[in-house]
Amino acid sequence: MLYELDEEKKLFQKTVRDFSEQVIRPQTDHLWETGEFPYDIIRQMGDLGILGIPWPEEYGGAGGDYLAYAIAVEEIARVDGSCAITVEAHISLGSSPFYYYGSEEQKREWLVPLAEGKILGSFGLTEPEAGSDAGNTQTKAELRDGEWVINGTKCFITNPGTDMSGVVTVTVVTGEREDGRKEISNIYIPKGTPGYNIAPKYKKMGWHASDTRELNFDDCRVPAGNLIGNRGDGFKQFLDCLDGGRIAIAALAVGNAQGAFEECLKYANERVQFKRPIGKFQAIQFKLADMATDIEIARDITYKAAAMRDAKVPHTKEAAMAKLFSSEMCMRTTTQAVQVFGGYGFMDEYPVSRFFRDAKILEIGEGTSEVQRMVIARELGLR
Ligand SMILES: Cc1cc2nc3c(=O)[nH]c(=O)nc-3n(C[C@H](O)[C@H](O)[C@H](O)COP(=O)(O)OP(=O)(O)OC[C@H]3O[C@@H](n4cnc5c(N)ncnc54)[C@H](O)[C@@H]3O)c2cc1C
Numbered sequence: 001m002l003y004e005l006d007e008e009k010k011l012f013q014k015t016v017r018d019f020s021e022q023v024i025r026p027q028t029d030h031l032w033e034t035g036e037f038p039y040d041i042i043r044q045m046g047d048l049g050i051l052g053i054p055w056p057e058e059y060g061g062a063g064g065d066y067l068a069y070a071i072a073v074e075e076i077a078r079v080d081g082s083c084a085i086t087v088e089a090h091i092s093l094g095s096s097p098f099y100y101y102g103s104e105e106q107k108r109e110w111l112v113p114l115a116e117g118k119i120l121g122s123f124g125l126t127e128p129e130a131g132s133d134a135g136n137t138q139t140k141a142e143l144r145d146g147e148w149v150i151n152g153t154k155c156f157i158t159n160p161g162t163d164m165s166g167v168v169t170v171t172v173v174t175g176e177r178e179d180g181r182k183e184i185s186n187i188y189i190p191k192g193t194p195g196y197n198i199a200p201k202y203k204k205m206g207w208h209a210s211d212t213r214e215l216n217f218d219d220c221r222v223p224a225g226n227l228i229g230n231r232g233d234g235f236k237q238f239l240d241c242l243d244g245g246r247i248a249i250a251a252l253a254v255g256n257a258q259g260a261f262e263e264c265l266k267y268a269n270e271r272v273q274f275k276r277p278i279g280k281f282q283a284i285q286f287k288l289a290d291m292a293t294d295i296e297i298a299r300d301i302t303y304k305a306a307a308m309r310d311a312k313v314p315h316t317k318e319a320a321m322a323k324l325f326s327s328e329m330c331m332r333t334t335t336q337a338v339q340v341f342g343g344y345g346f347m348d349e350y351p352v353s354r355f356f357r358d359a360k361i362l363e364i365g366e367g368t369s370e371v372q373r374m375v376i377a378r379e380l381g382l383r
Helices: 007-034 039-048 066-077 081-101 104-115 234-270 282-310 316-346 351-363 369-379
Strands: 120-124 140-144 147-158 165-176 182-190 196-198 212-223
Touching (some): 007 066, 007 081, 007 351, 066 081, 066 234, 081 120, 081 147, 081 165, 081 182, 081 234, 104 120, 120 147, 147 165, 147 182, 165 212, 165 234, 182 212, 234 351, 282 316, 316 351, 316 369
Parallel strands (some): 120 165
Antiparallel strands (some): 140 147, 165 182
């Protein structure tokens, strides 16, 4: 299935590209060097409706679809990975549980300010002892006197500690199921709730300006009504949210690879060795040909998975395939991009170095490559 974007989508793509070039590009070096959170960029994105692209207008969203959201993430990632992951985690992880499973009241109270970009959202699934094995969640919530009392730790959580952060949804164990397995539910916790402690930012290999932190809950109390959807549905809910998230991470990988590729194309014509631009050497030409082919395939399967989500047809396999292929493609492409730049590619001030370092996490976050292969194998009927 080949995706030729229609005129409306092409116009939208151009709008986000122009924004990324004019507003984000001039700040990328500063963001990388300082690790400062890009408040003015994220606020401007909120004003443009980017932080609520796939949600209906009645809930403060832009009334777009998942494909438009994927295109936006791709365009932002082409310029800056930290800004792209901030948007991706906010929409796919922070806002999705409210849209897909929240009550009308929860949507009004939380989805509207999230979609309008007034606050940022996060999702806390990962724990020190529960990464790929998310069912091994240890964080507990006990219902006492009409309140959930939450105790536990979440690690590597995106977006919780900025001045704009408003709410985190966490997976918690709320009891035991009849089959003896853990009953996992989703509960949201507004920032500032006593007992909700946010650690300082991690220092990371890439995504320097994105906000990633450990969260600790120490007898943290929230009303019983902070449960999202049905008690015990937490596992099912986050698996669905992750299907969407994986498509967006795939788009982020396509954008990252595209950004690196464009740097290489320019450099291949500029850098002279043996009295010729290096782009005249077949070895370099082949690298660029492979990169362009890889990116094209990844973009195609990513758009296909997004369109399938929009069409509300099962897409677990396609989302996992898009995430797996695109993230590994991005690592291949950025590795070759550094090679094209030679020693300069190893220097921090060259963007390919940044694209390379931002690429690695794409093979890990929202399910590692190994987990994606497990999901695909399961969808193929292999158990
Ligand atoms: C920058 C950053 C941002 C993040 N943001 C968020 C966030 O917002 N919210 C959130 O909840 N989480 C977030 N994460 C966590 C991320 O999703 C996890 O790191 C990821 O799911 C892997 O879990 P883990 O790190 O515990 O690795 P582990 O699960 O310990 O895996 C270690 C290795 O073992 C492999 N492995 C594990 N089990 C199997 C198996 N059964 N078969 C084969 N191989 C296996 C893995 O593939 C991996 O190679 C973030 C992580 C980072 C680094």
